[in-house]
Amino acid sequence: MFDQTRVTKATGLFLFWATMWARAYPRMVGALRERSWMFFETLLPVLAVSGYVFLYRAINAPPEYTGFAVLGGAMTAFWLNVLWSMASQLYWDKDQGNLEMYVVAPGPLMAVLLGMAVGGLLMTTTRATVIIVVCSLLFGVTYQITDPLLLAAVFIVTMAALYGMGMLFASVFLIAGREAWHLSNLLQEPIYLASGFYFPVKALGFWVATFASIIPLTLGLDAMRQLIFSGDPTIGFLPATVELAILLVLAVVFIAAAYFALSKLEQVGRQQGRLVERRR
Amino acid sequence: MTISQRILDLPLVRRSDALRTFVVATWLGWQIESNWADPFLFAVYSIVRPLAGVLILVVMYAVITASAFEDPTFAYIYVGNALYILVGMVITGVSWAIIDDREHYRVAKNIFTAPLNGYTYLFGRGVARLIIGSVSVLITLGFGIFFFGLPIRLSAIDWPLLLVSSVLGLTALACLGLIMGAWTLTMARHFWSVGDAVAGAMYLFSGAIFPLSVLPGWLRWIGFLLPVTYWLEAMRRALLGDEVASFDTLAFLSNQALVAILAGFAVVLFVVSAYFYRWALHTSKEKGLLDMESGY
Numbered sequence: 001m002f003d004q005t006r007v008t009k010a011t012g013l014f015l016f017w018a019t020m021w022a023r024a025y026p027r028m029v030g031a032l033r034e035r036s037w038m039f040f041e042t043l044l045p046v047l048a049v050s051g052y053v054f055l056y057r058a059i060n061a062p063p064e065y066t067g068f069a070v071l072g073g074a075m076t077a078f079w080l081n082v083l084w085s086m087a088s089q090l091y092w093d094k095d096q097g098n099l100e101m102y103v104v105a106p107g108p109l110m111a112v113l114l115g116m117a118v119g120g121l122l123m124t125t126t127r128a129t130v131i132i133v134v135c136s137l138l139f140g141v142t143y144q145i146t147d148p149l150l151l152a153a154v155f156i157v158t159m160a161a162l163y164g165m166g167m168l169f170a171s172v173f174l175i176a177g178r179e180a181w182h183l184s185n186l187l188q189e190p191i192y193l194a195s196g197f198y199f200p201v202k203a204l205g206f207w208v209a210t211f212a213s214i215i216p217l218t219l220g221l222d223a224m225r226q227l228i229f230s231g232d233p234t235i236g237f238l239p240a241t242v243e244l245a246i247l248l249v250l251a252v253v254f255i256a257a258a259y260f261a262l263s264k265l266e267q268v269g270r271q272q273g274r275l276v277e278r279r280r
Numbered sequence: 281m282t283i284s285q286r287i288l289d290l291p292l293v294r295r296s297d298a299l300r301t302f303v304v305a306t307w308l309g310w311q312i313e314s315n316w317a318d319p320f321l322f323a324v325y326s327i328v329r330p331l332a333g334v335l336i337l338v339v340m341y342a343v344i345t346a347s348a349f350e351d352p353t354f355a356y357i358y359v360g361n362a363l364y365i366l367v368g369m370v371i372t373g374v375s376w377a378i379i380d381d382r383e384h385y386r387v388a389k390n391i392f393t394a395p396l397n398g399y400t401y402l403f404g405r406g407v408a409r410l411i412i413g414s415v416s417v418l419i420t421l422g423f424g425i426f427f428f429g430l431p432i433r434l435s436a437i438d439w440p441l442l443l444v445s446s447v448l449g450l451t452a453l454a455c456l457g458l459i460m461g462a463w464t465l466t467m468a469r470h471f472w473s474v475g476d477a478v479a480g481a482m483y484l485f486s487g488a489i490f491p492l493s494v495l496p497g498w499l500r501w502i503g504f505l506l507p508v509t510y511w512l513e514a515m516r517r518a519l520l521g522d523e524v525a526s527f528d529t530l531a532f533l534s535n536q537a538l539v540a541i542l543a544g545f546a547v548v549l550f551v552v553s554a555y556f557y558r559w560a561l562h563t564s565k566e567k568g569l570l571d572m573e574s575g576y
Contacts, residue, residue, distance in 0.1 A: 040473035047480035051489060055337065058490035059353065061344040186325055189332035198336055203343045 019107030023115025024122070027085075031123040041077070042130045049073030049135050052198050064229045065199075067143065070135040071228065072197035074128040075221055078162060079191060081124040083184040086166030087173045089116055091180040103270075109262050113170055117163035144230050150240060151227040157247045158220030164254030165216060171261040191215055200225065202237045209237050216250050219243040282307075302400040302407075309377065309408025330365045330416040331423060337361055337489060338428065349428045352525035358430055359516050360488040362420040366413045367482060367508055370453045372475030373409030374402050374461030379471060382572065389571035392561060399458070399557050406457045410450065421519075431523040441535055442518035448542040449511030455549035456507070462553070462560035468569055482508050491527035500529070507545035514538040 031037070052069040093099040102112050135141065145151060173180040194212040195201060201209045201222050212218045223240040237243075284307035293299045314322050337357055341349075348354065382388035392398050424430035460478060464471045483489070485499065486508040492500050503509045513530045517538075533541075564570045 040477060044473065044476055044480050047477070047484050051480075051484050052340065054484070054490045054494045055340060055357065056344065058357075058494045059341060059344045061340075065344070182325055186329060189329050189336065193332045193336045193339070199340050199343050203339055 015106065016108055016111045019105075019111035020115040020118060022107070023112045024119035025115075027116070027119025027123050031126065038127065038130065041127050042134065045073045045076055045127075045131050046134055046138075048076070049131070050138070053135075053139050066139050067141045067229050068200065068225060069198050070132060070139065070141050071225060072192075072199075072221060073135065074131040075217055076192065076197060077124050077128045077131060078121075078159070079197075079217060080188070081120045082162055082166035082169070083187055085120045086113075086116055086163065087169035088180050088184050090170045090174040094174065103266065109266060110167075110259055113167040113258065113262065116170075117167060120166075121159055121163060143228050145228055146230045147227055147240075150244070151224065154220060154223045154227065154240065154244050154247070157244060157251055158216050158224075161216035161247050161251035161254055162220070164251050164258055167258035168254050168261055171258070171265045174265065191217075194218070196221065200235045200237070202235065213246065214250075216247055216254075219247055219250075223247075298397040298400040301397045302404040305401040305404025306407045306411075307404075309373075309405040310411065312380065313408055313412055326412055326416055327419050330362075330420050333365075334358060334361050334420050334424070352520075352523055354428070355430055355520055355523060356491070356516065356525040357489050358424050358428065359421070359432075359519055360512050362417050362424065363512055363515050364483060364486075364488045364508075365416050365420065366410065366450070367453060367486075367488075368479045369409045369413030369416075370406055370450070370457040371460055371479040371482070372457075374406045374457040375464040375471065375475035376409075377402060377405035378461050378464040382570070383574065386571070386573065392565075392570055398561060399554060402458055402461050402557070403454060406454050406461070410454070431521075432519050433521075436521040436523075438518040438521060438535075441514060441539070444539055445511060445514035445518060445542055448539065448546045449507065449514065451546040452507040452511065452542065452549050455546070455553040458553040459549070459556050462557040465560045465564040466567070466569060468567075468572060469574070482506055485509075486512060487529070488512060491525075492529040493527050503529075507542060507549070510538050510541045510545070514542065 049069055049072075052073070053066050056065045056069060090099060093102065102109060136143075173183060192198065194204070194208065195215050195218040196204065196209070196212070197217075201212060201218055204212070209218070219238070220243070222237045223243040226236040226240045229235070238246075284303055287293055287303050288300060293303060341354055341357060345351065345354075378388065381391060391401065421430065421432065425432055456478075457475075460475050464474060467474065485492075485495070485502040486506050487495075487503055488508070492503045492509070495503065509530070510533075513533070514535065516524050517535060
């Protein structure tokens, strides 16, 4: 009558792994299924980058500044992804009724967040690549990569720190309730400014650049610029290797903080019965 | 008694369905935009973002020119970017009103099937964003005068040109916003990005932060087809007076010519937006898009 085949129950690390990929899957598949999104999600950054490139041309900036603007414009894709698809995601999930399913399912919430990060990172890397290629062709940007291995390491660690920060923000934004939308809006231009998305962050002065370094893209972008546009060694805020070390620390701190924040949120939410409350 | 109730009690407003809808929609838009936070937090939110946007350009300019803020080019860039806040707010504002009503609050079908004037309803929602944007523009300009010595002096402002070009330019912008909003009504996908894409394109082609002469020749003509190009030029001339940077692309136009062009755009866009709205509403009803929820 009944199929006697036992279904292997995922536990421990395998459960974590399976949950992570289960959450990453819709993002990766969604990116391929709705290819037309690619048009808008690359068109808008390309327009913004073009504006900044033409501004630099209007004030007779050296040619490498075109490259700075292009790289910064591509990196905005990651920051926007972290804000709208990581930080705000648990709030959206609560709004649509998915959060309670995440909580009652046996998979760890941390794996759900990591899955969001992995899926978002893969999806956004494609878009950032398209932005760089299109803008480089349009504006004739040339690259001079001195140390590809160090560049790859900087990119990977920057993304780990950035998405770790996004995972931490997810809990914070969930508490913020409907202000999450406005928080995400608020954290766009001010972060583009403080992190030096379109100019070397060194221009903001030592203390501003130091405080802005809490955002992983500040140091990540600065290091990448030094490694990609090696023509001017004075553009960097700190040496690229030092920035890589700081980014490593940031990655560990953010991921650990995200774990503790999520545990606390879940515990308090369950105790007070407010985890899925939709009045806020 | 709230301000909106006082306005609604005015005899002229009481007699007109369109005006009543407009006033209520403006008040509704203001509440939606502002009531999510206490007034202080809302004020910070309304100021910080546009200021950061303009400061990005200031730093870019300062890095390259060694902070030559007294150069007329700086005032050109700063004022253009500050005024463009309004363009972004109005162009995207009506689209977002549709998205909010349809997807978030799920009341679009109630609103657009009720016996109200939908055109003035959307106009009112756009005006609410315009009010918030205007405050941001004033603060951004004040910041520029105070910190970067922007050469705007009350005694030197060409007030008639400022007033006329503001009214005509903002009317044209509001009608463009309405066209975007009406277009959103007919869309099942990508409606999130339409307003931003159009505003982004206008930012690039209207010479908001650089003269049109910097654009390649084959792109420059797009700028001449946009009302924003002429509005920004007229506003710069009105605000900066003799200190305005003059570039070949628009210098040949007199102030009167700019006003005439803006008037032409305002009239044409008003007529087009009214007809386009009627067509879009009909189409969205025909296709069953009025109460569509994409779940995004």
